[in-house]
Amino acid sequence: MGINQETISNLLDSLIFMEAYRKEKSDYDNFSSIIEARKKAADNFALEIKNTVTNFDSSPMGIDIADTKSKIIDFVNLAVSQLKEKIEERAKADQQLIKQKMEGDFNKAIGSLNLFMAQDPLTILDYTLYLSNEGGSYQARVLFKCDDGISYEFILNCGIIPELKESLEVSSIVKGVRLPVRKGRSLMSSEISVDYEKLDRYYLKYAEYSPKYLNVTFTDEDTMSEVSIFYPIDNPDMIKIDYKDDSGKISVDGDPVLSKNTDYKAIKDITKGIISVLQNVLSKKKSVSSILMDNQNIIEKGDITAFVKYIFQKYSYLIKDLISKGSMSIDQLKARLDPVNPSIMQDLVAIVGVSK
Structure with missing residues (x-):
């Protein structure tokens, strides 16, 4: 919980700039x-x-x-x-x-709001990170779900992640992995034969990651074949692997023969490598793109007044503590809020225990 004098100052800056924006x-x-x-x-x-x-x-x-x-x-x-x-x-x-x-x-309002939200001021209940490869460049965003029905989304900076400077290939995580994708019988024997697909040249096309699971897709740029892996983090033995090419889609883990010939350790090592990269991406917050409150994107609406009041109400005890310790004063608070609508200033000051 990042509520301190600096974060409150950033929040107030955002409110002041946003109110100026609304008038303009x-x-x-x-x-x-x-x-x-x-x-x-x-x-x-x-x-x-x-x-x-x-x-x-x-x-x-x-x-x-x-x-x-x-x-x-x-x-x-x-x-x-x-x-x-x-x-x-x-x-x-x-x-x-x-x-x-x-x-x-x-x-300026969004810049100050970025600084405030980057400190994770709300109680995060869950999050989902979405990453995609578009033309060789990665884009990522993360959606945080918080208490009181509030959620917010951050654009993440993939450009500063070394592994994502270019399309991330499987071989850079684990080399020499082969996936069984087809089975058949030879004319001279009744034994079932298995065809393998080398995954070295497959690159990370899409990923969806949360504390509960990883859903990831790898693509071969030449054949456009895809390998999709669903990895339940709390129950890794329930991993699902699908392969898709021009001939159709195959459930590798669902076929006894293909499943028996699958190197699950190597596949799990791939998923763990991807998770490590995505956890690094998760820490590279760039810009808050939405804050959903009462099913409205308050950034798109251009009005964060209700959100600021919510923060003041939720953490009034912390703000009062800052005031009591001399980290900030009511007079300073009033002076900071002087440019905004007087009713907004009165409401915020009243929330922290002073009506005048």
Whole structure:
């Protein structure tokens, strides 16, 4: 449980940046109405001039200036049309600035949230790591399931794992493994013959890993044949092995002859090697991609207020302890939360025992 002054500071930073993002996003989404309001102001400006010109009493001049009034109004119409074009150009520039600020604040919010979530602040009940090979590059993510129905997902950094710099072949884990994949009878004997597939060139295509099991698929790049292994970690003797090629899919462990000729120790050594790599990947958290709370992705929604309140409520005793020990103060908390909606600040301060 990583709740301390630093992690709370990261959480508050994330809230502050996310609230700024929400305001900027609202301005950005509603910018069309802002543009219309600016154009309306230009129209009102033109109307005021037109009314002044139209209602002007020219009798003291002793001449009819209707033609002059018409020319002035035509000029005003042209000038206002050009003014609206400038308004459009300026508005687009202003909108782009808002977009840049909005994206910057969102990235800062996620960056601070990454620092907070990387400390595993929630009680993790289970997790599943998913890894795939796309065009020779590995991508991985891990989904953590926590108490109170909350789950969150991290993108993992495969690029810094030496074994995953390129497609991971079976031979780099265990060399010379052969898997029995076909059986038959020779014409000269009644004995059953077994055909083996060499796995050295098979590479790791897909893996799904949790504390309970490993589900992994290896592929031969040339033949596109696949070997799939399901390895129950708590009951390794129930391992399942499937082989698939152009001729179809075969359950190796389900066939008595193929199973008898399978080197299960070598297969289990392969799975243990993969698990070791995946456990290393698991520690390389890169970016939190989702936090599901009440079946909503609060990152996608762009609103982490409910999550911050949840953390404050769940760990209020720890935050109060930080305050009592002088690691942080209510005044500091209020000062940090000054940029956000006052009601949010009041709620968070009240949670840790101070109502004012």
